[in-house]
Amino acid sequence: MDRRPGYYVLRFALLAGWHAATIAAFLLLGDSWWQLLVAVAAAFGSGQTALLAHDVAHRQVFRTRRPSAVVGRLLGNVGVGMSYGWWTDKHTRHHANPNHEGLDPDVEPGALVWTEEQARGSRGVLRFLNRHQATLFFPLITLAAVDLRRASLQALLTRGGRRVPVRGLELGLIAAHLLGYVAALFLVLPPGLAVAFLVVHQALFGLYLGSVFAPNHKGMPLLQSTEPTRMDFLRKQVLTSRNVRGGRLTDRPLHVLMGGLNHQIEHHLFPSMPTANLRAARDVVRGYCAEIGVPYHETGLIRSWRESLAQLRTASAGTEVLTGTAR
Structure with missing residues (x-):
């Protein structure tokens, strides 16, 4: 649980360097594909x-x-254009009840559904998306970054923003991000190239976010809203989470790419533990789970995606039931 100031100083410095190099390349290249x-x-x-x-x-x-x-507001609101206060509230509710339908906002139905019951309730365009969601999953998560911004802005502009302490400040910081981003694109690049840059940037950003967060819980046991939840804290967190492991050559790159969240079980048990320490905690947690007979699920990245897509296919069967009933 010890703090890792050196680790985070290095991480901030490397990120600042990456952004500086990206901005320099953007300005130097100008009108170029x-x-x-x-x-x-x-x-x-x-x-x-x-x-x-x-x-x-x-x-x-x-x-x-x-x-x-x-x-957090500098990184979230200014850095990526999403409300830090809104996301913190949403993510805290996820940690309190991961994969618990009706309590975890990350398993609410929408363009994706997680149970057949959710699928049976879909209509119109959503019903089509839900029916083919396993096939459409990767194209859909290219919109994840845009959708998170939309949801955070919508919450700030409605009653949902009441949970955010400084709603006006957060709105102002998001506006600064959006205006600065759009102005930079259209002042430096011709309109067609500016739009192409925006589409590639935002689509890959969404794909990156989805690729990091989805493998950690999707395809794991989903607690139904009608079930009485009597699990203790450890089981609630461990049974609904999945670790993504890498091999000798891929473990450290995977840690960098996923921000340490490939050790999702340890993160859910100890949310304030620095991500640099999660790997060390893994052996302790895995050993203890084996000792008390709690399943500890860890798999490779490709297998994690297969398990996630399998859940999507199972859930989409609910739309088939609806179609058959309608006929």
Whole structure:
């Protein structure tokens, strides 16, 4: 549980360097289709900014609320254009009841559904998406970054924003991000290239976010809203989470790409533990789970995606039932 100030100083410095290099390349290239490679680099930088904001929100970086909130809003609102306060509230509810239908906002039905019952309730375009969601999953998560921004902005502008302490400030910071981003694109690039940069950047950013967060819980046991939940804290967190392991050559790169969240079980048990320490906690947690007979699920990245897609296919069967009933 010890703090890792050196780790986070290095991480902030590397991220700042990445953004500086990306901006320099963007300005130097100007009107060139090589800018689309810069958009790829920008997507990686945006994903790493979001992952660092995640650690800040969990107080892994700073012990107290105030510096966490200040830096979190700089990374979240200014850095990626999403409300830090809204996301913190949403993510806290996820941690309290992971994969619990009706309590975890990350398993609410929408373009994707997680149970046949949710699928039976879909209509119109959503019903079509839900029916083919396993096939459409990767194309859909290219919209994840845009949708998170939309949801956070909608919450700030409605009653949902009441949970955010400084709603006006958060709206102002998001506006600064959006205006600065759009102005930079259309002042430096011609309109067609500016739109192409925006599409590549935001689509890959969304794909990156989805690729990091989905393998950690999707395809794991889903607790129904009608079930009485009598699990203790350890079982509630461990049984609904999945670790993603890498081999000798891929473990460290995987840690960097996923911001340490490939050790999701340990993160859910100890949310304020610095991500750099999660790997060390893994042996202790896995050994204890084996001792008390609690399943500890860990698999490779490709297998994690297969398990996630299998759940989507099972859930989409609910739309088939609805179609048959309608006939």
